[in-house]
Amino acid sequence: MKFLVKWLSALIVGLALGFGSLWYMVFKATPPAIVTNGVWHTNLNVGSAANDAYSRLQIAITSILALNRSETIYFEATKDAEGQTLTAACDYTLTGPPPDARWWSVTAYGPNDMLIHSTGDRYSASAASVETGADGSVTIALTPDGSGPNGIATGNGTFVLLLRLYQPSEAVAAAPDAARLLTLTKGSCRA
Amino acid sequence: MSFLRWLIGVVVIAAIAHGAALYFGPSLIMGRVMSRAAAVSGINAMAYPPRPNAANNTVVRSSPDLLYNICAYDVSDKPLLVTAEVPPGTYWSAAFYDLNTDNYRVINDRQATTGGIRVLVTKPGTPAADAPAGAETIVSPTTRGLVLIRTLINDEANYAAIDDARKKATCRSL
Numbered sequence: 001m002k003f004l005v006k007w008l009s010a011l012i013v014g015l016a017l018g019f020g021s022l023w024y025m026v027f028k029a030t031p032p033a034i035v036t037n038g039v040w041h042t043n044l045n046v047g048s049a050a051n052d053a054y055s056r057l058q059i060a061i062t063s064i065l066a067l068n069r070s071e072t073i074y075f076e077a078t079k080d081a082e083g084q085t086l087t088a089a090c091d092y093t094l095t096g097p098p099p100d101a102r103w104w105s106v107t108a109y110g111p112n113d114m115l116i117h118s119t120g121d122r123y124s125a126s127a128a129s130v131e132t133g134a135d136g137s138v139t140i141a142l143t144p145d146g147s148g149p150n151g152i153a154t155g156n157g158t159f160v161l162l163l164r165l166y167q168p169s170e171a172v173a174a175a176p177d178a179a180r181l182l183t184l185t186k187g188s189c190r191a
Numbered sequence: 192m193s194f195l196r197w198l199i200g201v202v203v204i205a206a207i208a209h210g211a212a213l214y215f216g217p218s219l220i221m222g223r224v225m226s227r228a229a230a231v232s233g234i235n236a237m238a239y240p241p242r243p244n245a246a247n248n249t250v251v252r253s254s255p256d257l258l259y260n261i262c263a264y265d266v267s268d269k270p271l272l273v274t275a276e277v278p279p280g281t282y283w284s285a286a287f288y289d290l291n292t293d294n295y296r297v298i299n300d301r302q303a304t305t306g307g308i309r310v311l312v313t314k315p316g317t318p319a320a321d322a323p324a325g326a327e328t329i330v331s332p333t334t335r336g337l338v339l340i341r342t343l344i345n346d347e348a349n350y351a352a353i354d355d356a357r358k359k360a361t362c363r364s365l
Binding site (some may be wrong): 006007009010011013014015017018019021022046047048049051053054056057059060061062063064065066067068070071102103105107109112113114115116117118121123124126128129162164166167 | 193197200201202203204205206207208209212213214216217220221224243244245246248250251252253254255256282284286288291292293294295297299301332337339343344345346
């Protein structure tokens with residue numbers, strides 16, 4: 001009995017250590033191919049056989065079937081400029097010139113990485129759907145119900161933003177860390 | 192000494208769990224995605240899922256601005272022939288993924304200069320000479336994988352035409 005308890009405890013502790021350390025490496029450690037640009041970050045090896053094993057697993061869990069860098073660059077934002085997790089308890093605005101790509105879109109996803117339910121299917125704003133200002137700039141409201149200019153619904157919990165750049169310009173592809181991307185500004189928050 | 196043996200056991204179990212999940216995780220997740228696609232259309236057949244929304248979303252981070260075609264394949268016995276027409280005036284691409292989730296090939300609308308694609312997907316080590324006339328051979332790094340065709344809905348007014356065009360895509364064993 002004592003022997004069984006001893007090795008059962010070893011099994012439980014071992015599995016917890018093994019999976020816990022894996023979770024940390026996949027979701028908390030910074031992969032080698034990560035590039036940061038303001039609140040946005042991207043893994044340049046998405047979809048590539050050159051990707052490291054931890055990044056491959058992370059992408060399989062959160063964004064499987066992504067295209068490789070030669071076709072699309074995916075910028076993700078999970079936190080605001082102050083490092084606070086994006087939450088529907090606050091409103092946000094994305095502003096700036098349209099990203100330099102053949103086509104682009106911004107989509108909000110819930111904590112389960114699925115689309116967020118909203119009246120009117122306000123899941124995303126894209127080059128095809130946004131109304132631009134007189135100067136050609138873009139303003140996108142991020143609010144719980146997707147109200148506001150070019151609004152995207154953020155639901156009622158934490159969320160992530162995914163900025164897709166399909167066939168980005170050569171300049172963006174060469175230096176994604178220096179690309180002009182939409183700027184995220186935090187607005188008012190509710191208690 | 193007894194505690195040392197216990198500690199070594201813990202480390203060995205942790206290493207095996209960590210390494211096994213790291214190594215097999217992507218292919219297990221891909222296998223699940225393939226099973227979902229095959230449940231709709233079968234293996235080596237094209238599925239035409241509806242436009243993603245919050246109610247029908249089954250794949251993480253799908254784009255609501257795209258229409259997807261999915262073909263889960265197994266080329267261990269026979270190669271796979273993929274054909275598709277490129278809808279005019281919008282972004283389109285056919286992406287090929289191996290079981291390890293790597294996107295080993297993409298053909299987009301600008302590269303499909305004949306207005307479509309005719310691609311033979313073969314298992315690793317298959318000579319290109321087996322391709323039928325007019326087909327490009329792509330060697331899959333793994334015998335199982337997935338083809339995902341994306342068509343951008345660039346204008347809601349053209350939705351019906353874009354949807355019709357993307358449904359002309361096929362995949363089948365030869």
